[in-house]
Amino acid sequence: MQSRIRCYLIPTALLALACAATPFLNDYVRYVATLAAIWAVLAVSFDVLLGYTGYLSLAHGTLFGVGAYAGGLLTSRAGWNFWLALPVCGLIAMVVGIIVALLAFRTKGLYFAVLTLGIGLIGHQMFFVAEDWTGGVVGFVGIPSPPPLPFLMLDSAGNNLIISLLLLWVTYLAAGVFVRSPLGAASLAIREDVVLAQALGIRIAAARMTAFAFSAFFAGAAGALFAAISNFVAPESFAVMTTGFQMVVLVVVGGMGTLWGPILGAILLTTLPETLRVASSYSLLAYGLLLLGFMLFAPSGIAGLLKKGWRARQRRTASTTTTVAPTVTEGAR
Amino acid sequence: MLDMLPQQLVNGLTLGSTYALIALGLTLVFGVLLIPNFAHGELYMLGAFSTYALVGAGVNFWLAVVIATVIVIALGIVLDRVVFQPLDHSSSLSLMIAALAASIILQQTATIIWGSEPRTTPSPIPGVLRMAGFSIAYFQIFVIALTLAAWGGVWLVLNRSRLGLAIRAVAQNKGAAQLMGIELRDVRLATFAIGALLGGLGGAILSANFPVYPTMGINPVLKAFVVLVLGGIGNLWGAILGGLLLGIVEVMVAGYISSQLQDVGTFLILVLVLLLRPQGLFGRVVLER
Numbered sequence: 080m081q082s083r084i085r086c087y088l089i090p091t092a093l094l095a096l097a098c099a100a101t102p103f104l105n106d107y108v109r110y111v112a113t114l115a116a117i118w119a120v121l122a123v124s125f126d127v128l129l130g131y132t133g134y135l136s137l138a139h140g141t142l143f144g145v146g147a148y149a150g151g152l153l154t155s156r157a158g159w160n161f162w163l164a165l166p167v168c169g170l171i172a173m174v175v176g177i178i179v180a181l182l183a184f185r186t187k188g189l190y191f192a193v194l195t196l197g198i199g200l201i202g203h204q205m206f207f208v209a210e211d212w213t214g215g216v217v218g219f220v221g222i223p224s225p226p227p228l229p230f231l232m233l234d235s236a237g238n239n240l241i242i243s244l245l246l247l248w249v250t251y252l253a254a255g256v257f258v259r260s261p262l263g264a265a266s267l268a269i270r271e272d273v274v275l276a277q278a279l280g281i282r283i284a285a286a287r288m289t290a291f292a293f294s295a296f297f298a299g300a301a302g303a304l305f306a307a308i309s310n311f312v313a314p315e316s317f318a319v320m321t322t323g324f325q326m327v328v329l330v331v332v333g334g335m336g337t338l339w340g341p342i343l344g345a346i347l348l349t350t351l352p353e354t355l356r357v358a359s360s361y362s363l364l365a366y367g368l369l370l371l372g373f374m375l376f377a378p379s380g381i382a383g384l385l386k387k388g389w390r391a392r393q394r395r396t397a398s399t400t401t402t403v404a405p406t407v408t409e410g411a412r
Numbered sequence: 413m414l415d416m417l418p419q420q421l422v423n424g425l426t427l428g429s430t431y432a433l434i435a436l437g438l439t440l441v442f443g444v445l446l447i448p449n450f451a452h453g454e455l456y457m458l459g460a461f462s463t464y465a466l467v468g469a470g471v472n473f474w475l476a477v478v479i480a481t482v483i484v485i486a487l488g489i490v491l492d493r494v495v496f497q498p499l500d501h502s503s504s505l506s507l508m509i510a511a512l513a514a515s516i517i518l519q520q521t522a523t524i525i526w527g528s529e530p531r532t533t534p535s536p537i538p539g540v541l542r543m544a545g546f547s548i549a550y551f552q553i554f555v556i557a558l559t560l561a562a563w564g565g566v567w568l569v570l571n572r573s574r575l576g577l578a579i580r581a582v583a584q585n586k587g588a589a590q591l592m593g594i595e596l597r598d599v600r601l602a603t604f605a606i607g608a609l610l611g612g613l614g615g616a617i618l619s620a621n622f623p624v625y626p627t628m629g630i631n632p633v634l635k636a637f638v639v640l641v642l643g644g645i646g647n648l649w650g651a652i653l654g655g656l657l658l659g660i661v662e663v664m665v666a667g668y669i670s671s672q673l674q675d676v677g678t679f680l681i682l683v684l685v686l687l688l689r690p691q692g693l694f695g696r697v698v699l700e701r
Contacts, residue, residue, distance in 0.1 A: 133505055182683055188504050189448040193637040194686065197679040200634065208672050320630065324516060331509060364524070367516035374510045375498050 086255045094248045101237045109236040113308060115349040116243035117301050120250045122329040122341035124297035127254050129327070130335035131263065132290045133270035134187070137323045138179050138195040141202025142295045144317030146172040146302025148206070148213050151222040151312060153303075161225050165246075165303050172299020173292050180291040184284070187273065199319035206314040218313030225307045239308045246304055247342070250297050254338050257293055262286045270336075321363070328366045332373050334382025343381050418545035420667050421660060426552040428659020429559040430618055434632045435639035435651040436562055437610030443646025444583040444603045447496050448504070450511040452611050452636070453629025454518035455491075459484045459615025460624045461526055464533050473536040473620070480616040481609060488608025489601065497600075515629075522626040530623035551620060558617060562610060563652050570648070575602055583646060631675075638682045642693050654693065 101109065121143065128134055146168045153164040183194050206213045213219055224235055225242050233241065257263050265286035268276035276283050306312045316322060325348075333344020348369075352362045377384055438452045462480035467473055495514045499506050537551040570576035581589040582599045590596060615629075622628065639658055643650020658678060665677035685693060 133503075135505060135508055182687075185686055189442075189508060190641065190686070192448070192508055193634070193641075194682065197634060197638070197682060200631075201676050201679055204672070204675060320516070320519075320627070324512065327509060327512065361520075361524070364517060364520035367513050367520060371495065371510060371513035371517065374506055374513060375495075378502070378506060 086259075087252065090248055090251050094244055097244050098241055101233070101240055104237075104240075106234075106236045109240045111350055111353045113236075113240045113243045115346045116240070116247045117305050117308075118325075118329060118349050119342045119345035120243070120247050120297055120301040120304075121326050122333060122345045123247070123250050123254050123338055124294040124301075125326045126330045126333075126335060126338065126341045127257060127266075128290045128294040129330050130337070130341075131258055131266040131270060132287050134184075134287065134291075135192045135327070136183070136195040136291070136294075137192060137319050137327075138176075138183070138199040138202065139294065139298050139326055140317045140319050140321065140323030141199050142172045142176050142179075142298040143302040143305070143322055144202065144206055144312075144314070145175050146299030147306040147312045147317070148219060148302075149299065150303030150306040151219045152212060154307065155222050161223070161307060165300055168303035169296040169300035172302065173296040176295025176298075177288070177292055179295075180288055184287060184291075196319060196323075199323050203314060203318050206317060213314070216314070218311055219306075220311050222306050222310050222312070224310060225304070243304060243308070246300060250300075251338060251342070253297075254293070257289070258338065262289050266290050325366065328370045330380075331378075332369055332380055334380030336379075337382040340380050340382030347381070415545070416667065419547070420663050422546045422548050422552075423667075424660030424663035425656060426548070426555060426659070427663055428656035429556045430614065430621075430655075431632065431635045431639055431658050432652045432655025433555075433559045433562055433614040433618075434611065435636035435643070435655050436559075436566060436648065437607040437614070438633065438636045439640050439643070439646055439648070439651045440566065440610070441603060441607035442640065444579055445496075445600060446504070447492075448508050448511055449496075449607070450508070450633065451491060451495075451515040451518060452607070453631075453633030454515050454522075455484050455488055455608050455611035455629075456615035456618075456632060457522060457624075457626060457629035458487060458518065459612035460619035460622075460628065461522060461615075461626075462612075463616040463619045464531050464624045465526075467533050473533070477613070477616040481612045484612025484615070485605050485608045488604055488611070491608075492600070492604040519626045519629070526626065528626055530625040532623055533619045535620045555617065555621065558613075559652070559655075562613070563648060566606070566610070567648055569606070575599075579603055635678060638678055641682055642685055644693075650693070657693075 097112075104112070121139070125136075125139055128136060149168040149171045150164055153159040153167065154161055159167075179195065179198055183191055183198070186194055207215055209215075225239060227233065227235075227238050228241060231238070231241065258266070262285065265276070265281045265283065268279070268281050269283050269287055273283060305316075329344040329348055330341045331344075332348060333342065334340025348366070352365075373380055379386075434452070434456055437455075438449060441447055441449050441452070459480050462483050463473070463476045466476035466479055471479070491514060495510050496507065499510055535549070535551045537549075537554055539550045541548050541550060541553065568576075570580060578589070578594045578599050579602065581592065581594055582596065582603075586596065589599075635658060636655075639651055639654040641654075642657065643652075643654030658681070661681060662674050662678055666674040669677070
């Protein structure tokens, strides 16, 4: 019961809180929050792959781009409704992702990373080559904004924010369902030891393919939403060393293998450069330094640090009130 | 179409020899220390930029190459100390992510120092050799010769010196090598230094052949990883043959199909080799991958 409260009610309450706060924020804060929410969608879904199965994919920048261009094509050229296009873009990215995964899962470890890096570079190249569909270097212009949500009477910035938060909420809950399922447990077994998992008869192929497809679906959906909010997309948004690399940073800094850590990572790393107003040339350097620093000194990320702090505090309260501790801490939790 | 073939082959060989030169250092570090050094491309880039900066300051090209190579060796050793040694007992995933971070940090630092626009260094050996079916710059002949010399040098060190014996022993079995009294720290230092030397020297020399810019290392190091897959890890012959093969295939794809598909061709080969012959075209030992 308590775990169900933690995994469904808390995110829903936070979503309601954020939606209630939206009308009181100015447009700039709403815009930054929207970006943070989209990055959080990418980070949470990417963590399902990286944090739970241990496979480092560098092709996800391309999958994000596939979703974005598919969204642009469907809503502006084919005239589809945004709400229909969003899941369809996820599905398109998922199909592309499954093809990538069929190739890439023949390898593991470094080879998986190199192969997906290669696929990511080719994908980026293809966005330039397929000019008729993507607009090439010039970019894809005139993508319609998301339609206003009924009954809320919000302007476009507020509307964008609430739609992104909704997508994040759906992603988080879906990821929760996945990691608690037998497939999620199998994913963890793959991360710890592929050979042992195989020897125990765990169906590793199904588990890792589902994890890859899951991350590809939400990367695609996030791409379509990103395209609709920006009204414009260009290939440089989907390069391996920018988007693909940033996803890795958000997940590692936030905390691999927890679902809420990457959200914290996305919020922190999206809002910090905006609030500090550092030049964009330094932000990638800062990302690199952060990634290296966390890898060396706190490999379990912010989530790991928070958990450690929380446990230390609990131990302290437990030791000061030894006699009544069990019931008190149970109640407090 | 066909009368272009000799020229294409020559171009492929020169391009391939640069891939082979970079793959040589990468295969050594990966084969012996099991470190997936993504940042090898950045050592190559820093070798090129150091040479560019020194030549710009009026230093003779060949002297600049020597100084740049020494700088890169020092950087390589620092890289190993700061990034890879603390993670010695971590998973390969941690090593990979740390290498990726190091490579981004070096790229961005270079961008801040030198800016991102491409620079060029004048070739120290001007002139072109013209033959009946093809022409080749003297400098390109020099690059091919250098690659072969580098391969020969590494082969001699590995097979005809005590250090090489120790390196090969560590590559085969770390624990047993330690029991035989081999100092792991020394072998590690030497291996990383030789790897950095090959990367830095490659960058320093090739700064006269290719434009120099902060992200110039990404593509070659990626190609070098492909060469590793083609040739088999830790296989020196494989690195040379795989590099040359890759260069020729790329030039053929670019020349006869489309220059935009050059890289796509590379990764098609990579995928095909991984599917059909995962131990590499020239590899005999099946390694963990």
